Amino acid sequence: MxxxxxxxxxxxxxxxxxxxxxxxxxxxxxxxxxxxxxxxxxxxxxxPWGDSSERLDTIQVLNLVDEKNSEKRWQDANKEYSFAIDHFESGKKNIEKRKEDSKKEIYYEDRYEWQKQIRKENKEKEFQKQLFDLRTQTVTRLVKGMTLLDKIENPKVKDSAPYLDLKSGIYREYIKHQEAFKNYLQVIDFTHRYIDLSSKNEKxxxxxxxxxxxxxxxxxxxxxxxxxxxxxxxxxxxxxxxxxxxxxxxxxxxxxxxxxxxxxxxxx
Known part of the structure; x- marks a missing residue:
């Protein structure tokens, strides 16, 4: 597809x-x-699709390539991938902590139940907006990682395990966020791309x-x-x-x- x-x-x-x-x-x-x-x-x-995202260690791929910039592009893409994961996970934890802390706050000016409910709903919207922005920032990093990998054209590199593992990891994270955004067209497209990368992914x-x-x-x-x-x-x-x-x-x-x-x- x-x-x-x-x-x-x-x-x-x-x-x-x-x-x-x-x-x-x-x-x-x-x-x-x-x-x-x-x-x-x-x-x-x-x-590998679970809550704990996989991180890849920097792998020497220079011996696989004839193109001298391929290793640097792979390493830069891996940095974007790792940063995207770490940034999202730490940001999400901070949002969840602020959310829990907000439940303990008392607003004496809220005398009626409807006032408390409105404040609660507004707080929830605020946290959802923060999570949306965090996902958007994460997706930007992942797209940057994809772009770096796409600039590698050497066939040996593109068929190598380090290249396929990193691209698979970037696609997985991207798909997770697109599903959260309810962007089902993007989910379909990139899931098919993910499957097409290797027989392991298809299984x-x-x-x-x-x-x-x-x-x-x-x-x-x-x-x-x-x-x-x-x-x-x-x-x-x-x-x-x-x-x-x-x-x-x-x-x-x-x-x-x-x-x-x-x-x-x-x-x-």
Missing amino acids: KFPILFLWIFLIFLVTLPVSAKDTNQASSKENRVESILPSRPESGS EAEPHRLLALSYEKMEQTAIRSKNQELYYEFKELKKKHLLRFAEIHYGRDSKEFATIEEKVGKDF
Whole structure:
């Protein structure tokens, strides 16, 4: 799935209005968030997609390259990646601490419950804004790391484990933040890029979980836009990655896989 094609799909959503049948629309509406109901809400234990992001030590890659600037670009990209992780984790902890501290504060001028509630809601909006800004800063660092890696053109470097591991790590972090932003188009695009980097990435369960969830969101967008063609397109992609997730996460011989396969077979 290539990025320009995805943007074309979204463009078509707003230009083409092929009506989805009432039966399909009602079915989809009555099963809102149906994928979430059968998928884990978090990555599996030990997954590189978990809360503890992976950091990569500086690796000497000079012996792999003919281009003298490749090692420096890799090291600079790794610095951006590490800084992005550390900056986000420390910033998030600070926000959480301030949030906890705010619960202990007493405002004697708030005499009524509605005043306390308004103050609480305003505080929550303030913390959400701080977290949004922190994610935006982190994404900027990650994009800078991607750009540095993209400037490395030597085939030996691009096929090397250090290059692929670092690019995978940057993509993982970027995808996590885009999911938090609810930018499902970006999640889809970069998750496919992540999978395409290596067979190891494709065999991880989490990318397929994210794709199943994101394609369902796009399926719902197609429903609201009454675009029948895109509705079925996204629906099939959702089912494909739902099955692949179940195969990797549970195993083909598991009861869980059999249950999900049955649901998919019934046009879930």
